[in-house]
Amino acid sequence: MRSAAALPFCLALGGCSTVQSALSPAGEQAAQIAVLTWILLGVLGGVLLIVLGALWLAIRGSDNARRLLSADWAVSIGGIAFPAVVLTALLAGGLWLMRPATTDAALTIEVEGRQWWWRVGYVLDDGTRIEAANEIRIPVGQEVDFVLTSSDVIHSFWVPSLGGKLDMIPGRTNRLRLKAERPGIYRGQCAEYCGGPHALMAFEVVALPEADFAAWRQAAGQPVSTVRESGFDVFAAAGCGSCHAIAGTSANGRVGPDLSRVGERRMMAAATMPTSEENIARFIADGQRHKPGNLMPEFDVLTDEQTKTIASYLARLK
Amino acid sequence: MPSARKSALTIRLSGRRILIGLGSLVSLGLVGAGMFAWLGIYNVAASVGHFYVVDRILRFGMENSVKARAPDIVPPDLTDPNLIRLGAAHYYAGCAYCHGSPDTPISPIAHSMLPPPPDLGGVERWKDQELFWLVRNGLKYTGMPAWPGPSRDEEVWAAVAFLRAMPGMNRAQYTRLALGDVEIAAQSGEEIATGEGPSDAVQACARCHGGGAKGPESDLVPVLHGQPADMMVQALRDYAAGRRPSGIMQAATSGLTEREMVQLATYYAGLTPLRPEGAPGETDSRVERLVAEGDAARNIPGCVQCHDNRALPLYPRLAGQSARYLEGRLTAWRAGLRGTSATDAIMAPIAGRLTPEEISRIAQHFARQPAAGESAVR
Numbered sequence: 001m002r003s004a005a006a007l008p009f010c011l012a013l014g015g016c017s018t019v020q021s022a023l024s025p026a027g028e029q030a031a032q033i034a035v036l037t038w039i040l041l042g043v044l045g046g047v048l049l050i051v052l053g054a055l056w057l058a059i060r061g062s063d064n065a066r067r068l069l070s071a072d073w074a075v076s077i078g079g080i081a082f083p084a085v086v087l088t089a090l091l092a093g094g095l096w097l098m099r100p101a102t103t104d105a106a107l108t109i110e111v112e113g114r115q116w117w118w119r120v121g122y123v124l125d126d127g128t129r130i131e132a133a134n135e136i137r138i139p140v141g142q143e144v145d146f147v148l149t150s151s152d153v154i155h156s157f158w159v160p161s162l163g164g165k166l167d168m169i170p171g172r173t174n175r176l177r178l179k180a181e182r183p184g185i186y187r188g189q190c191a192e193y194c195g196g197p198h199a200l201m202a203f204e205v206v207a208l209p210e211a212d213f214a215a216w217r218q219a220a221g222q223p224v225s226t227v228r229e230s231g232f233d234v235f236a237a238a239g240c241g242s243c244h245a246i247a248g249t250s251a252n253g254r255v256g257p258d259l260s261r262v263g264e265r266r267m268m269a270a271a272t273m274p275t276s277e278e279n280i281a282r283f284i285a286d287g288q289r290h291k292p293g294n295l296m297p298e299f300d301v302l303t304d305e306q307t308k309t310i311a312s313y314l315a316r317l318k
Numbered sequence: 319m320p321s322a323r324k325s326a327l328t329i330r331l332s333g334r335r336i337l338i339g340l341g342s343l344v345s346l347g348l349v350g351a352g353m354f355a356w357l358g359i360y361n362v363a364a365s366v367g368h369f370y371v372v373d374r375i376l377r378f379g380m381e382n383s384v385k386a387r388a389p390d391i392v393p394p395d396l397t398d399p400n401l402i403r404l405g406a407a408h409y410y411a412g413c414a415y416c417h418g419s420p421d422t423p424i425s426p427i428a429h430s431m432l433p434p435p436p437d438l439g440g441v442e443r444w445k446d447q448e449l450f451w452l453v454r455n456g457l458k459y460t461g462m463p464a465w466p467g468p469s470r471d472e473e474v475w476a477a478v479a480f481l482r483a484m485p486g487m488n489r490a491q492y493t494r495l496a497l498g499d500v501e502i503a504a505q506s507g508e509e510i511a512t513g514e515g516p517s518d519a520v521q522a523c524a525r526c527h528g529g530g531a532k533g534p535e536s537d538l539v540p541v542l543h544g545q546p547a548d549m550m551v552q553a554l555r556d557y558a559a560g561r562r563p564s565g566i567m568q569a570a571t572s573g574l575t576e577r578e579m580v581q582l583a584t585y586y587a588g589l590t591p592l593r594p595e596g597a598p599g600e601t602d603s604r605v606e607r608l609v610a611e612g613d614a615a616r617n618i619p620g621c622v623q624c625h626d627n628r629a630l631p632l633y634p635r636l637a638g639q640s641a642r643y644l645e646g647r648l649t650a651w652r653a654g655l656r657g658t659s660a661t662d663a664i665m666a667p668i669a670g671r672l673t674p675e676e677i678s679r680i681a682q683h684f685a686r687q688p689a690a691g692e693s694a695v696r
Binding site for chain 2: 130151192199234236237238239241242245253254255297298299300301302306
C-alpha cells in the first residue's frame with residue numbers, strides 16, 4: 001500500500017528523463033518490464049480499491065454488510081482464494097514476460113565492475129577483444145549479450161531505458177540480454193552500493209545504427225596511437241602506463257580504465273564529467289575533488305605543462 | 319533535657335551545611351591560587367631552582383609517568399650498527415648541544431636550564447621502551463622536545479640505539495660514527511670565487527648519505543648518488559615544509575634556502591651511482607612480474623614505469639637503492655604513515671596493498687639491480 005501511494009511521485013520523476021528511465025523504454029527488454037510495471041500497477045490499484053471499500057463497509061456499513069464481511073466464506077474467498085489467484089497470475093505473467101532468450105545474440109560484450117568504473121571488452125567473432133571502459137557501443141535492433149563479472153565487490157549493472165538490472169558478483173558470471181530499438185544514448189548506473197564514490201560510477205550505452213556500429217567496430221580494432229605520437233613520451237615517463245593501457249603502445253596497465261580511444265567517449269571518469277582536454281587535466285591533478293575516493297592518486301608532482309601535454313595527448317585519442 | 323542543651327551548643331551537620339562549607343573552602347583556595355599567580359609571588363627564575371623537596375616530588379612524578387606510559391612493544395635489535403650510526407649522526411646535530419657527547423661537553427648555556435639537561439651517561443636506569451617514550455614524546459616544563467616527525471618510530475629507535483651505545487665511547491669512536499669518514503672533493507674555482515659552494519651543506523648531508531664515491535654510513539639511509547635532481551629538490555622542500563614527516567630530515571632541512579637545496583641536489587645527482595652490493599642473486603618470477611606489471615586484480619601498478627631511468631626525473635630511481643631503506647619506507651606507508659607531500663599521495667595507497675613479504679622481496683630486487691644513467695625525458 002505504501003509503495004502504491006509513492007507511485008505517482010515516482011512517475012513524475014521518471015517523466016523528467018529519457019536517457020535513464022525504466023518508464024520510457026527504448027528496448028524490448030525494457031518494454032517488457034514497463035508492461036509488467038503497468039499491469040502490476042493496474043491490478044494492485046484495483047486490489048487497493050477493493051480493500052479500501054471493504055474497510056469502509058467494516059466501519060461505516062450496515063449491520064447486514066458487516067455480517068456478510070465477517071462470514072467464513074468471505075474470509076475464505078477474499079483472504080485466501082482471491083490473493084492466491086491474483087498473485088499466481090502475476091507471477092506467471094512476469095515469468096512469461098521475462099523468459100530467457102533462446103536465440104543467439106549478435107554480439108557479446110564483457111563488462112567487469114570495478115571500484116568505481118567499468119571494464120568493457122567487445123568479443124569479436126575471431127575471438128579477439130576490443131578493450132574499452134565506461135562507454136558501451138551497441139548496434140540498434142540487435143540482441144546483445146552482456147557478460148557481467150566483478151573483481152572486487154558486488155556491483156549492479158543497470159541501464160533502465162534498455163532493461164532490468166543484474167548484479168555483478170565476485171566469482172560469478174551473470175548474463176544479461178539487451179536490445180536497443182532506436183539509436184540514442186542511454187545512461188547506466190551502478191545499482192548496488194559498492195563503497196566510496198558508488199554514486200559516481202555510471203556509464204553510457206551508445207546505440208548506433210547497424211552500419212555506423214560496423215564502421216566503428218572496424219576502426220576500434222586498429223590502434224589510434226603509436227609510441228611516436230606527440231605527448232606519449234610524457235604519458236609514459238609519468239608512469240601512466242603502469243595503470244592504463246593504450247593499444248598500439250607500450251602502455252599496458254590493467255589497474256585503471258583502458259584509454260586507447262578515451263578521446264571519443266562522450267563522458268569520462270565513469271560518466272561523471274564530459275570528456276575534454278581541460279577535464280582530463282583536472283582529473284589528473286585534482287581527481288579527488290572531482291570524484292572523491294576514486295583509486296587514482298592525484299598527480300600533483302607533475303608540472304602544469306606536463307599535465308597539459310598528457311591531457312592533450314589523451315583528448316586526441318579518437 | 320540534656321540532649322536539647324547539647325544541640326544548642328553544637329552545629330548540627332546536614333548535607334546542605336557540608337556542601338556550603340566545602341564550597342567556601344574551594345572558593346577560598348581558588349582565590350588564593352589566583353592571588354598567588356596574580357601578585358607574582360612565585361619566582362619563576364631558572365637561576366633560583368626548586369626547593370629540594372619540590373625537586374624530589376617533581377622527579378618522582380616524572381619517573382612514574384614515564385614508566386606508566388612507556389609502550390609495551392618489542393624494540394628492534396638495538397645493537398644493529400645501522401641504527402647506531404643513524405642515531406649518532408642525528409645525536410650530533412640534534413641532541414649534543416644540550417646533553418653533551420664524548421666530543422663536546424654540555425654547553426654552559428644549556429646547563430643553565432632548569433632542570434639542567436642530564437649527561438646521558440646515566441641512561442641505564444631506563445628500560446628501552448621508557449627511553450623510546452622519552453625521546454619520542456619529550457618532557458613538559460623541562461625543555462626536552464618531542465620528536466618532530468611523530469609517526470617515525472623507527473627514527474626514534476635509532477636515537478635510542480645510539481644512547482645505548484654511547485656510554486663508554488671515546489672521542490674518536492664517536493666522531494667517526496657521527497661524522498662519517500667522508501671527504502668531500504674540494505670546491506671548484508668558481509664556487510670558491512663566488513663563495514657559493516655546496517661543500518658546507520653537503521658536509522652535513524654527507525654525515526649520513528655519504529658523498530663522492532662513498533655510500534651512506536647506514537643501510538637505513540637512502541643512496542642519493544645519481545638520483546634525479548628534481549626529485550631530491552622536491553624531497554628537500556617537502557621535508558623542510560613538514561609535508562614529509564621525519565624528525566631527522568625535518569631538522570636537517572629546515573634551515574636550507576631554495577638555492578642550497580638546488581645545489582645539494584645537483585651535487586648528489588652528479589655523482590656516479592654506486593655499485594649494488596651482492597650479486598643479482600636468484601630471480602623470483604613472481605617479484606619480477608610484480609615489479610614489471612603489478613597486479614591489476616589488487617590494484618597494484620608495476621614499479622618500473624615510474625622508477626626506472628626512462629621515467630620523469632620527479633620520481634626516484636630504485637635500482638641499487640638500499641633494501642632496508644626501501645623496505646622501511648614501504649612498511650611505514652603500509653602501517654599508515656601519511657605525509658601530505660604529492661608523492662606520498664601516490665605511493666602510500668600502493669604500499670598499503672602490498673604484503674610485508676612482497677615489500678621485502680621488492681626491496682631486495684631493486685637493491686640488486688645496477689643503477690644506470692639519466693632519464694630519457696626532461
